[in-house]
Amino acid sequence: MIADSELRSQSVSALREVLVFVRSIGRWAMTALVINTIIGSGIFGVPSELARLLGRASPIAMVAAAAIMAIIMASFAEVASQFAEPGGAYLYVRTAFGRFAGLQVGWFWLLAVLGGAAASANLFVAYLGELVPRVEQGVARVVVLAAIVGSAAAANYLGVRAGTIQSNVTAVAKLAPLALLIVMGVANFGGDVRVVGVADITTPGWSPWLSALLLLLFSYGGYEDALVPAGEVKHPRKTVPFGLLAGLAICAGVYTLLQFVTVATVGSNPSARPIADVASVLVGPGGATLVAVAVIISTYGWISGSMLNAPRFPYALAAHGDCPPSLGALHPRFNTPAPAIVVFALLVWLLSATGTFVWVAQLSAGSMMVLYAGVCLALIRLRRLQPDADALRVPAGRVVAIAGALIAIVLLTQLEVRQIALMGVTAFVASGNWLWAWRHATRDARSGTTPG
DSSP states (O other), X not given: OOOHHHHHHHHHHHHHHGGGSOOOBOHHHHHHHHHHHHSSSGGGTHHHHHHHHHGGGHHHHHHHHHHHHHHHHHHHHHXXXXXXXXXXXXXXXXXXXXXXXXXXXXXXXHHHHHHHHHHHHHHHHHXXXXXXXXXXXXXXXXXXXXXHHHHHHHHHHSOHHHHHHHHOOOHHHHHHHHHHHHHHHHHHHGGGOOOOOHHHHHTTOHHHHHHHHHHHHHHHOOGGGGGTTGGGBSSHHHHHHHHHHHHHHHHHHXXXXXXXXXXXXXXXXXXXXXXXXXXXXHTOHHHHHHHHHHHHHHHHHHHHHHHHHGGGXXXXXXXXXXXXXXXXXXXXXXXXXXXXXXXXXXXXXXXXXXSOHHXXXXXXXXXXXXXXXXXXXXXXXXXXXXXXXXXXXXXXXXXXXXXXXXXXXXXXXXXOHHHHHHHHHHHHHHHHHHHHHHHHHHHHHHHTOOOO
16 A cells, blocks of 8 residues: 555655656647547626625626636646646645545545536536426426436446547537627627615625625636646646636636626626526527537537546545445446446436425535635745645645635635535545545555556
């Protein structure tokens, strides 16, 4: 069994080895990668709930959430620059604080992906309802959810190539309708802009603001996936911060303008498909149909991508002796983690069938807060463990990390009891996983063997 001290040494060695990789990702390629990972399906469902919570001040929330995410991003950029091997936040926190903390963060990452897939499935059905209204209710909704999740799972079950093709949803499908609505909305309502007053910001109160920010961090999340190919980035100390900040700034601009257009067009009326409602006003029924099709493509691509990535999480655990190899067993013919795909798909279907878009998006965001807090605190710990690491160094990094962790903890207070209970179950499962790994590590240490 690999001890935590040995794992830290291996992380440093891997960091040195990464210097021989071909570095081909430049500033703008990194920026594009960040944009594509942030702008997913969430923005197609968030504007209505945001307008309901904050009214005319909701565009300000888009900017505020971007500023908060920039703080967390800075910690992610420094920590990620010290690793080349797969594992993401699980590996970062495991290296900094040990197996128990790493497994907690790893399982909460899995819950965040699960919630994101369930939220996307709910959005799929909501926007499909623009074309076929009867699918939004009752048994029909449950059956359609099963078909969406089942088909995405089947594609990934049959092979990586099929899953990759389905998950490779082009940025055009996501950005084109948003750009069209922003241009038309600004052209129609740009002259009616009124300055948001202090009363507009303070009237909703603290709780709606915190709820809105939690939901928005779900929409701004995903950029951590863009840090995976860190070993292939040109001049990472300059390129990574530029790409992250430029990508976040562009996304914040798109989100803020879209929120302004939504409030100006349809107000704060609750809606399951706010962007389609905006398109219906600005373009007509044809515009709503176009947006609905774009959202259906985007959400299905996100679900398929989650089926490709999440079931492979056991590999990262098994690589460090943190789970039985059987959990990552491959299908003898298709060479895919078939059992994990089936279990993940069933959980996505169950969560999507029993929750609304907002509910599961908040659950996913809450899980992300655990992950983000862990990575922020890992920055402080890794600076002590690896003071000479050839890594990015964020100015006032410890202060930034503490601020990011505190923000994440405060936003967790906005979760409902049922969401907290589900997160508690996740923590319990992660603890059971740790106990299994600890017992096996102890047994192997006594026998003097190292598992393969």
